[in-house]
Amino acid sequence: MHSEVVASRSAEHRDSRESRHASGSSHLDAVSLAIIEQLQEDGRRPYAAIGKAVGLSEAAVRQRVQKLLDQGVMQIVAVTDPLTVGFRRQAMVGINVEGDTESVAEALTGMSEVEYVVMTAGSFDILAEIVCEDDDQLLDVINKRIRALPGVRSTESFVYLKLKKQTYMWGTR
Numbered sequence: 001m002h003s004e005v006v007a008s009r010s011a012e013h014r015d016s017r018e019s020r021h022a023s024g025s026s027h028l029d030a031v032s033l034a035i036i037e038q039l040q041e042d043g044r045r046p047y048a049a050i051g052k053a054v055g056l057s058e059a060a061v062r063q064r065v066q067k068l069l070d071q072g073v074m075q076i077v078a079v080t081d082p083l084t085v086g087f088r089r090q091a092m093v094g095i096n097v098e099g100d101t102e103s104v105a106e107a108l109t110g111m112s113e114v115e116y117v118v119m120t121a122g123s124f125d126i127l128a129e130i131v132c133e134d135d136d137q138l139l140d141v142i143n144k145r146i147r148a149l150p151g152v153r154s155t156e157s158f159v160y161l162k163l164k165k166q167t168y169m170w171g172t173r
Contacts, residue, residue, distance in 0.1 A: 028073070031056065033172040035064055036074055040169055043076050079166065082131050089132045090160040093142060094124035099151040101125045107149050113141045124156070 028036075034054040038045055047061040054061070068074050082090055097104045101119055108117045108128050116129035128146070132138040138159075147155060 028172070032064055032068060032073075035061060036068065036172050039065070039074070039076065040171065079168070081163070081166075083163075087131045087133055089135055089138045090163070091130045091132075091138055091142075092158040092160070093128045093130055093146065094156040094158070095126040095128060095146065096153045096155075097125040097151050098153040101151075104149055104151050108146070111141065111145060113137070 031054055035050055038050045038053055046058075047065070048058040050056075051058045051061045056064070069076070082088075095104065095108075105117050105119050105126055108114050108126065113130050113132055114128050115131050116127075118127045119125065120127055130138060130141055132141060138157075142155060142157060146152060
């Protein structure tokens with residue numbers, strides 16, 4: 001297990017992030033972007049080392065990191081290999097919706113097995129990543145919970161056979 005900084009996917013930060021993007025006030029200066037990049041390389045990097053790399057004191061880095069966390073710009077989390085912690089089945093589920101896509105996406109965010117929800121354009125209205133202990137749990141989530149949501153017209157499941165790459169190192173551009 002290792003720590004990385006991950007762009008916020010949690011529901012508690014989603015609304016604040018969306019409102020910042022809508023208002024255009026999410027601009028980060030070059031120093032904040034450099035701090036984020038340092039933490040993406042190593043989420044456990046000491047503030048003193050980050051400060052040296054970006055030209056700030058340890059205390060100033062600590063304050064900036066806390067502000068970035070409070071604003072929902074980033075999270076510092078442990079990213080695990082699901083297989084090593086008891087989750088033997090992962091799948092991406094493509095969902096077609098009739099009616100309000102937003103309400104279905106919101107319902108999916110409340111399911112503990114759903115790790116990732118994206119509203120899309122194309123063949124599916126929504127993509128949801130599901131992480132389960134086994135095939136029986138995956139079947140239950142898809143058949144009894146997702147397909148039972150009002151507005152879900154159809155689903156298509158893409159069961160993961162092997163995870164080859166999982167990284168959150170896209171930088172800050």
